[in-house]
Amino acid sequence: MKPSIFNTSLFIDLHTHSATHSDRADILEVISSPHPLNGNSYSLERHPWNVDRVADEAEQIKIKSILQDPNCLALGEVGLDKLKGVSFEEQQEILRSILVVAAHEKRPVILHCVKAFDEIIQFKKEFESIPNWAIHGFNKHPQLAEQLIGHGFYLSINPQKSTHAKELLDTIPMDRLFLETDNSSFFIEDNYLRAAEMLGVQLEELKKNITQNAKHFFGHE
Secondary structure (H helix, E strand, O other): OOHHHHHOOOEEEEEEOOOOOOOOOOEEEEEEEOOOOOOOOEEEOOOOOOOOOOOOHHHHHHHHHHHOOOOEEEEEEEEEEOOOOOOHHHHHHHHHHHHHHHHHHOOOEEEEEEOOHHHHHHHHHHOOOOOOEEEOOOOOOHHHHHHHHHOOOEEEEOOOOOOOHHHHHHHOOHHHEEEOOEOOOOOHHHHHHHHHHHHOOOHHHHHHHHHHHHHHHOOOO
8 A cells, every 4th residue: 555545534444354445445444354455455463362372483474474565554453352262371472472573563553452451551561663552442431541542552442332432532632543343334434423423523624633643553654
């Protein structure tokens, strides 16, 4: 993808699992995928539910190669989940073995995090050379949002699915906000309309701000 795409205000879906708007030039879907996608923008997924071993040298070389694909915008989703997957100790070692590649390549990271925010904060401190970190599907209380923002995270929400949408939109600074659909049936354009209504801002203003966030997050400035 050429950096110039972010010079136009877009509906940016930071995290989705399927391409539903490939025909729309005004929508950018970042598809979470465990393998390269021809013709689509994507993030390289190593989901903690599906990965059960530390990335060895061969896997790290593979991850590095995929992260160098121009269509690969970030590493993710990767992360930690205390409710599902291999043991939490193993998950931490697996995540560390993957993040070391993102750190070397200086690529942003999109995170899955369930009941492990303190540990994710520590990983961010450990891997300072990773330029930007976003937690997708954030639906926790505003106090935790403030804490994570204070540590430099971006937060991505689905305003039609989140039970704290209005509180979170009032809490998250505009320059730290992303919207997403994840695996829901909602359309990203409808999520923008809902968020703009909750925030009391014009749709075009919201698009412009989140597009600017994307330019910075993905290193396309």
